[in-house]
Amino acid sequence: MKPLPSLDVLKTFAVVAQRLNFTRAADVLNITQGAVSRQISGLEAHLGYALFVRQPRGLALTPNGAMLLAPLQQALAQITEALERSGAQSGTLRVKCPTCAMRWILPRVIRLQNERPELVIEVTAAVSHGVEFNAEQFDAAIVFGQPTSKGVSLKGVSSHHLFDEVLTPVCAPGLWKTGQVGAATPDDLADQTLLHPTRDRRDWLRWLEAYGYKGLPSAKAQHFDTLDLAISSAMQGLGVTIGDLSLIEEDLRAQRIITPFSLCVPSGASYYLIYPERPAASPVLQEFAEWLKGEAAVTRANLLAYMSA
Template sequence: MKPLPSLDVLKTFAVVAQRLNFTRAAELLNVTQGAVSRQISGLEAHLGYALFVRQPRGLALTPNGAMLLAPVQQALAQIAEALERSDAQSGTLRVKCPTCAMRWILPRVIRLQNERPELVIEVTAAVSHGVEFNAEQFDAAVVFGQPSLKGVSVHHLFDEVLTPVCAPGLLADSARDITPDDLADQTLLHPTRDRRDWLRWLAAYGYRGLPSAKAQHFDTLDLAISSAMQGLGVTIGDLSLIEEDLAAHRIVTPFSLCVPSGASYYLIYPERPAPSKVLSEFADWMEGEAARTRAGLSRYLEQA
């Protein structure tokens, strides 16, 4: 009998089979495309037959691959369920969170654990905004955008509302006296390579293009905001995520215009098996924290 492939390799196979694309699978697994390709090639060599047919526009399962997929998925689901039952008994809760939302969730989780030391909440930051509960060992996840997974419970937290932010004193403090023209000499800090957040806000202001050619790009919103706090330029911030930074005057919003992007943050977790007591309590607590953030944001927008 052949030795069994590693659990990581089987998990990679299941994710690739679901997405039929090495690049998308690599994004979900937080590894490189090359690593995914090597794992699949190694698994095929170990089994002695091909699992996928490489096509110009993606992949297709071979008959052998299709026959293997269902039992692998079932086995991974059984392992995940067993781990979840074990964590539920120990009080451990594992939550995946995009890096952009860590500024909001991490201080709150630390305060919760100080109040409830019997709870063990492990928050893992990830650049990707999605989650694959069958392949990733998380009890819940904060996701950005619009959840499209089936079989998950979804709790709306808050909407993304964009406005420029910078260090105090970098621009005039009077939000009514300045326009985007005043950004001409500033370095614009972009949370994404496509500059979509800046362009969306400027378009709502009635401007086309960017007022400054000086720019720096970041992989995450959190890095852009941290750079803005150091006085290195002006970035686009989400009012909900920087609520505490605004209250502490670590950062300011020099313009009154705030633009909803249409995207939102959600807490999601699998419907089956039923959520543990710890997960249910965490979801209720998250909804309460998000409601306070939304109320604070409403007051801020009224004052703007």
């Protein structure tokens, strides 16, 4: 009898079978598209038959692949449920979080654990904003956008709105003249390096459009893959970036960063806490969810006060 394939490879197959696209599966699994392709090719070689038909616009399951998928999904669900039960017994809570939101959640989780040392909360940062609870060993996740916009189905998932994304330029205090803070215009950015949290520059362009300004005021630019990297660079005085007021709440309070402009623009996206619906939810998860919703309510109130000032 052949040895069983590794659990990671089987999880990769299940995610690819749901997405029928190597690139989208790679985003969910937080690995490269090449790694996904190699794992599937290796699994097919191990089994001795094809699982997918490669097509110009994606993939299709072969009859053998379709026959394997349903029992495999059931087995993965049973393994996930067993891991959740064991995690609940130990009091450990595993939370997936996009890197941009780590600036908000991590200080709060550390404070909570200092107050409640019996709670063990493991927060894992990921560039991808989605989660597959059947394929990833997390009890809960913070997602950005809408719960359904990153491949997360609402079926069987509890979702709680935390706060909205509100954009405005931010920079280190020493980068801006004191008299300009709060009264600047986009023309004042002409000599600044613009730090872009995305390659398509959409956050800067959205804010400038709301200001009534066409194009970018400065040709000097640096691009980053995450909002957190752009904000960290801005805090070092390397330029001006677009920041989310909700995420930089503590940085503003500590005066590590300033907002030179009065205009704040809601992007239409939000942060959500999601977790699988279970017949008997973990008491630790329930407590964490209620605590996090309370922290988010404070952030929303502070944001409203800041924008009204």
